[in-house]
Amino acid sequence: MAIKILSVDDSRTIRLIVGKAFRPYDVTLLEAANGEEGLAVAAREKPELILLDVTMPVMDGVTMLTKLKEDPALKAIPVIMLTAESGRENVLQIARLGVRDYLVKPFKEDQLLEKAGRCVSLQKRPVATPA
Amino acid sequence: MSQTIQIPNICEFMTRHFVDVFETMLSMKTQMVTQAGLPQFEDRVTGSVAFAGEHVNGAVYLHFGTVFAGQVAAAMLGLEPADLGEAEVNDVVGEVTNMLTGGLKSWLCDSGAECAVSTPAIIRGSSFVIEPVPDVLREWLVFDCQQNRVIVEIHVKVG
Numbered sequence: 052m053a054i055k056i057l058s059v060d061d062s063r064t065i066r067l068i069v070g071k072a073f074r075p076y077d078v079t080l081l082e083a084a085n086g087e088e089g090l091a092v093a094a095r096e097k098p099e100l101i102l103l104d105v106t107m108p109v110m111d112g113v114t115m116l117t118k119l120k121e122d123p124a125l126k127a128i129p130v131i132m133l134t135a136e137s138g139r140e141n142v143l144q145i146a147r148l149g150v151r152d153y154l155v156k157p158f159k160e161d162q163l164l165e166k167a168g169r170c171v172s173l174q175k176r177p178v179a180t181p182a
Numbered sequence: 183m184s185q186t187i188q189i190p191n192i193c194e195f196m197t198r199h200f201v202d203v204f205e206t207m208l209s210m211k212t213q214m215v216t217q218a219g220l221p222q223f224e225d226r227v228t229g230s231v232a233f234a235g236e237h238v239n240g241a242v243y244l245h246f247g248t249v250f251a252g253q254v255a256a257a258m259l260g261l262e263p264a265d266l267g268e269a270e271v272n273d274v275v276g277e278v279t280n281m282l283t284g285g286l287k288s289w290l291c292d293s294g295a296e297c298a299v300s301t302p303a304i305i306r307g308s309s310f311v312i313e314p315v316p317d318v319l320r321e322w323l324v325f326d327c328q329q330n331r332v333i334v335e336i337h338v339k340v341g
Protein backbone atom coordinates (compact mmCIF):
# COMPACT_ATOMS: atom_id res chain seq x y z
CA MET A 52 0.00 0.00 0.00
CA ALA A 53 1.34 3.41 -0.99
CA ILE A 54 2.69 5.68 1.72
CA LYS A 55 0.87 8.99 2.08
CA ILE A 56 3.11 12.04 2.22
CA LEU A 57 1.63 15.52 2.64
CA SER A 58 3.50 18.47 1.12
CA VAL A 59 2.40 21.80 2.60
CA ASP A 60 3.91 24.71 0.71
CA ASP A 61 2.47 27.86 -0.84
CA SER A 62 4.90 27.45 -3.72
CA ARG A 63 3.56 25.17 -6.42
CA THR A 64 7.17 24.93 -7.61
CA ILE A 65 8.25 23.25 -4.39
CA ARG A 66 5.24 20.93 -4.44
CA LEU A 67 6.14 19.92 -8.01
CA ILE A 68 9.79 19.34 -7.08
CA VAL A 69 8.70 17.22 -4.12
CA GLY A 70 6.34 15.29 -6.41
CA LYS A 71 9.16 14.72 -8.90
CA ALA A 72 11.46 13.42 -6.17
CA PHE A 73 8.94 10.84 -4.94
CA ARG A 74 7.67 9.78 -8.38
CA PRO A 75 9.80 6.59 -8.54
CA TYR A 76 8.49 5.50 -5.13
CA ASP A 77 5.23 3.94 -4.02
CA VAL A 78 4.00 7.20 -2.54
CA THR A 79 0.69 9.03 -2.74
CA LEU A 80 1.54 12.71 -2.57
CA LEU A 81 -1.07 14.95 -0.95
CA GLU A 82 -0.79 18.71 -1.33
CA ALA A 83 -1.84 21.82 0.56
CA ALA A 84 -0.99 25.47 -0.09
CA ASN A 85 -1.00 26.72 3.51
CA GLY A 86 -1.17 25.53 7.11
CA GLU A 87 -4.95 25.74 7.33
CA GLU A 88 -5.41 23.51 4.30
CA GLY A 89 -2.60 21.31 5.57
CA LEU A 90 -4.34 20.67 8.90
CA ALA A 91 -7.57 19.78 7.11
CA VAL A 92 -5.81 17.34 4.75
CA ALA A 93 -3.82 15.84 7.63
CA ALA A 94 -6.99 15.26 9.70
CA ARG A 95 -8.77 13.68 6.74
CA GLU A 96 -5.97 11.58 5.23
CA LYS A 97 -3.70 10.80 8.21
CA PRO A 98 -0.46 10.92 6.19
CA GLU A 99 2.61 8.99 7.31
CA LEU A 100 4.85 12.04 6.82
CA ILE A 101 4.37 15.80 6.45
CA LEU A 102 6.79 18.09 4.60
CA LEU A 103 6.07 21.57 5.88
CA ASP A 104 7.14 25.00 4.65
CA VAL A 105 7.68 27.75 7.23
CA THR A 106 6.65 31.03 5.57
CA MET A 107 3.18 30.79 4.06
CA PRO A 108 0.13 33.02 3.85
CA VAL A 109 -3.11 32.29 5.76
CA MET A 110 -1.39 30.01 8.30
CA ASP A 111 2.39 29.60 8.50
CA GLY A 112 4.24 26.37 9.12
CA VAL A 113 5.11 27.10 12.75
CA THR A 114 1.44 27.68 13.61
CA MET A 115 0.38 24.55 11.75
CA LEU A 116 3.04 22.50 13.52
CA THR A 117 1.94 23.85 16.91
CA LYS A 118 -1.69 22.90 16.21
CA LEU A 119 -0.62 19.52 14.90
CA LYS A 120 1.27 18.76 18.10
CA GLU A 121 -1.78 19.79 20.17
CA ASP A 122 -4.01 17.27 18.37
CA PRO A 123 -3.80 13.78 19.91
CA ALA A 124 -4.82 12.20 16.61
CA LEU A 125 -2.11 13.95 14.59
CA LYS A 126 0.77 14.69 16.92
CA ALA A 127 2.64 11.46 16.18
CA ILE A 128 2.94 12.18 12.44
CA PRO A 129 6.60 12.95 11.71
CA VAL A 130 7.20 16.40 10.25
CA ILE A 131 10.15 17.58 8.18
CA MET A 132 10.31 21.35 7.88
CA LEU A 133 11.41 22.80 4.55
CA THR A 134 12.71 26.28 5.06
CA ALA A 135 14.63 28.89 3.13
CA GLU A 136 15.91 30.22 6.45
CA SER A 137 18.83 28.45 8.08
CA GLY A 138 19.60 30.96 10.84
CA ARG A 139 20.42 29.62 14.28
CA GLU A 140 17.34 31.09 15.97
CA ASN A 141 15.05 29.78 13.25
CA VAL A 142 16.47 26.30 13.49
CA LEU A 143 16.26 26.34 17.30
CA GLN A 144 12.65 27.50 17.20
CA ILE A 145 11.76 24.70 14.80
CA ALA A 146 13.62 22.12 16.90
CA ARG A 147 11.79 23.20 20.04
CA LEU A 148 8.46 22.52 18.35
CA GLY A 149 9.32 18.87 17.91
CA VAL A 150 10.02 18.37 14.22
CA ARG A 151 11.67 15.15 13.13
CA ASP A 152 14.10 16.95 10.84
CA TYR A 153 14.50 20.02 8.67
CA LEU A 154 15.79 20.74 5.20
CA VAL A 155 17.09 24.10 4.08
CA LYS A 156 16.18 25.39 0.60
CA PRO A 157 17.96 25.16 -1.77
CA PHE A 158 18.08 21.37 -1.50
CA LYS A 159 18.80 18.44 -3.78
CA GLU A 160 16.23 15.68 -4.34
CA ASP A 161 18.64 13.15 -2.83
CA GLN A 162 18.73 15.10 0.44
CA LEU A 163 14.94 15.15 0.59
CA LEU A 164 14.69 11.42 -0.09
CA GLU A 165 17.35 10.62 2.48
CA LYS A 166 15.56 12.57 5.22
CA ALA A 167 12.14 11.21 4.24
CA GLY A 168 13.60 7.69 4.18
CA ARG A 169 14.59 8.06 7.83
CA CYS A 170 10.92 8.63 8.73
CA VAL A 171 9.10 6.21 6.41
CA SER A 172 10.05 3.15 4.44
CA LEU A 173 10.26 4.22 0.81
CA GLN A 174 9.70 1.38 -1.65
CA LYS A 175 10.20 1.68 -5.40
CA ARG A 176 6.92 1.87 -7.29
CA PRO A 177 6.03 -1.49 -8.86
CA VAL A 178 6.76 -1.49 -12.59
CA ALA A 179 3.57 -1.93 -14.60
CA THR A 180 3.73 -5.03 -16.79
CA PRO A 181 1.75 -5.26 -20.03
CA ALA A 182 -1.29 -7.51 -19.87
CA MET B 183 24.01 44.56 16.55
CA SER B 184 27.12 43.26 14.81
CA GLN B 185 29.28 45.75 12.92
CA THR B 186 29.60 43.39 9.97
CA ILE B 187 26.23 44.26 8.45
CA GLN B 188 27.48 46.51 5.71
CA ILE B 189 26.74 46.57 2.01
CA PRO B 190 30.02 44.88 0.91
CA ASN B 191 29.40 42.01 3.34
CA ILE B 192 25.83 41.60 2.16
CA CYS B 193 26.97 41.58 -1.48
CA GLU B 194 29.70 39.05 -0.74
CA PHE B 195 27.21 36.75 0.98
CA MET B 196 24.60 37.15 -1.77
CA THR B 197 27.14 36.36 -4.48
CA ARG B 198 28.06 33.07 -2.80
CA HIS B 199 24.43 32.25 -2.04
CA PHE B 200 23.26 32.98 -5.60
CA VAL B 201 25.85 30.59 -7.02
CA ASP B 202 24.80 27.94 -4.48
CA VAL B 203 21.06 28.30 -5.21
CA PHE B 204 21.57 28.00 -8.98
CA GLU B 205 23.91 25.06 -8.68
CA THR B 206 21.80 23.14 -6.14
CA MET B 207 18.32 23.71 -7.55
CA LEU B 208 19.07 24.10 -11.24
CA SER B 209 22.44 22.41 -11.77
CA MET B 210 23.47 25.63 -13.50
CA LYS B 211 26.91 27.15 -13.18
CA THR B 212 26.91 30.91 -12.73
CA GLN B 213 29.62 33.48 -12.52
CA MET B 214 29.54 37.01 -11.25
CA VAL B 215 30.31 39.56 -13.94
CA THR B 216 32.43 42.39 -12.65
CA GLN B 217 32.71 45.75 -14.35
CA ALA B 218 29.61 44.99 -16.35
CA GLY B 219 27.03 47.57 -17.25
CA LEU B 220 23.49 46.70 -16.36
CA PRO B 221 22.01 44.55 -19.11
CA GLN B 222 18.92 45.86 -20.84
CA PHE B 223 16.17 43.28 -21.01
CA GLU B 224 13.52 43.57 -23.70
CA ASP B 225 11.02 41.71 -21.54
CA ARG B 226 11.68 40.95 -17.95
CA VAL B 227 10.36 38.77 -15.13
CA THR B 228 11.33 40.11 -11.72
CA GLY B 229 10.82 38.37 -8.38
CA SER B 230 10.83 40.41 -5.20
CA VAL B 231 10.89 39.55 -1.52
CA ALA B 232 11.07 42.20 1.22
CA PHE B 233 12.70 41.86 4.62
CA ALA B 234 12.12 44.02 7.67
CA GLY B 235 13.32 44.21 11.24
CA GLU B 236 14.27 46.68 13.96
CA HIS B 237 17.81 47.20 12.67
CA VAL B 238 17.54 46.38 8.99
CA ASN B 239 15.02 46.46 6.18
CA GLY B 240 14.99 46.28 2.44
CA ALA B 241 14.19 43.99 -0.46
CA VAL B 242 15.79 41.63 -2.94
CA TYR B 243 14.80 41.80 -6.61
CA LEU B 244 15.82 39.07 -9.02
CA HIS B 245 15.64 40.04 -12.71
CA PHE B 246 15.53 37.54 -15.58
CA GLY B 247 14.92 38.04 -19.28
CA THR B 248 11.55 36.44 -20.03
CA VAL B 249 12.96 33.68 -22.28
CA PHE B 250 15.63 32.69 -19.78
CA ALA B 251 13.07 32.77 -16.94
CA GLY B 252 11.18 30.09 -18.87
CA GLN B 253 14.36 28.03 -19.25
CA VAL B 254 15.11 28.33 -15.53
CA ALA B 255 11.56 27.26 -14.65
CA ALA B 256 11.81 24.29 -17.01
CA ALA B 257 15.14 23.23 -15.50
CA MET B 258 13.77 23.45 -11.98
CA LEU B 259 10.62 21.47 -12.73
CA GLY B 260 12.18 18.99 -15.14
CA LEU B 261 9.86 20.05 -17.97
CA GLU B 262 10.20 21.64 -21.40
CA PRO B 263 9.87 25.45 -21.56
CA ALA B 264 7.04 25.07 -24.07
CA ASP B 265 5.04 23.10 -21.49
CA LEU B 266 5.07 25.94 -18.97
CA GLY B 267 2.63 28.80 -18.64
CA GLU B 268 3.22 32.25 -17.19
CA ALA B 269 1.93 31.14 -13.78
CA GLU B 270 4.51 28.33 -13.47
CA VAL B 271 7.35 30.62 -14.55
CA ASN B 272 6.21 33.27 -12.06
CA ASP B 273 6.09 30.69 -9.28
CA VAL B 274 9.61 29.45 -9.98
CA VAL B 275 11.04 32.99 -10.16
CA GLY B 276 9.26 33.79 -6.89
CA GLU B 277 10.61 30.66 -5.23
CA VAL B 278 14.21 31.30 -6.34
CA THR B 279 13.89 34.88 -5.03
CA ASN B 280 12.49 33.46 -1.80
CA MET B 281 15.48 31.12 -1.41
CA LEU B 282 17.91 33.97 -2.05
CA THR B 283 16.21 36.26 0.46
CA GLY B 284 15.73 33.47 3.00
CA GLY B 285 19.48 32.93 2.96
CA LEU B 286 20.07 36.64 3.42
CA LYS B 287 17.59 36.70 6.29
CA SER B 288 19.48 33.88 8.01
CA TRP B 289 22.77 35.70 7.51
CA LEU B 290 21.31 38.94 8.90
CA CYS B 291 19.76 37.17 11.90
CA ASP B 292 23.02 35.36 12.67
CA SER B 293 24.75 38.75 12.46
CA GLY B 294 22.42 40.17 15.09
CA ALA B 295 19.78 41.86 12.93
CA GLU B 296 16.57 39.90 13.39
CA CYS B 297 14.12 40.38 10.55
CA ALA B 298 11.15 38.77 8.84
CA VAL B 299 10.58 38.20 5.14
CA SER B 300 7.52 38.69 2.96
CA THR B 301 6.04 36.17 0.56
CA PRO B 302 7.33 36.65 -3.03
CA ALA B 303 5.79 39.01 -5.57
CA ILE B 304 6.34 39.14 -9.34
CA ILE B 305 6.69 42.08 -11.70
CA ARG B 306 6.54 41.57 -15.46
CA GLY B 307 7.27 44.28 -17.98
CA SER B 308 9.64 45.66 -20.56
CA SER B 309 10.67 49.02 -19.22
CA PHE B 310 10.59 49.66 -15.52
CA VAL B 311 12.97 50.82 -12.83
CA ILE B 312 12.59 50.12 -9.13
CA GLU B 313 13.52 53.25 -7.23
CA PRO B 314 14.56 52.89 -3.60
CA VAL B 315 13.03 55.22 -1.06
CA PRO B 316 15.37 57.85 0.50
CA ASP B 317 18.15 56.54 2.79
CA VAL B 318 17.97 53.09 1.25
CA LEU B 319 21.15 51.87 -0.44
CA ARG B 320 20.96 49.96 -3.69
CA GLU B 321 23.42 47.47 -5.15
CA TRP B 322 23.31 45.37 -8.29
CA LEU B 323 25.04 42.05 -8.73
CA VAL B 324 25.24 40.85 -12.33
CA PHE B 325 25.71 37.16 -13.11
CA ASP B 326 26.39 35.25 -16.29
CA CYS B 327 24.49 31.99 -16.60
CA GLN B 328 24.52 29.95 -19.80
CA GLN B 329 25.21 33.11 -21.80
CA ASN B 330 22.29 34.90 -20.15
CA ARG B 331 22.49 37.72 -17.69
CA VAL B 332 20.70 37.64 -14.35
CA ILE B 333 20.62 40.61 -12.00
CA VAL B 334 20.24 40.55 -8.23
CA GLU B 335 19.19 44.00 -7.04
CA ILE B 336 19.47 44.60 -3.31
CA HIS B 337 17.86 47.51 -1.47
CA VAL B 338 18.90 47.81 2.13
CA LYS B 339 18.73 50.23 5.01
CA VAL B 340 20.79 49.39 8.08
CA GLY B 341 20.25 51.02 11.45
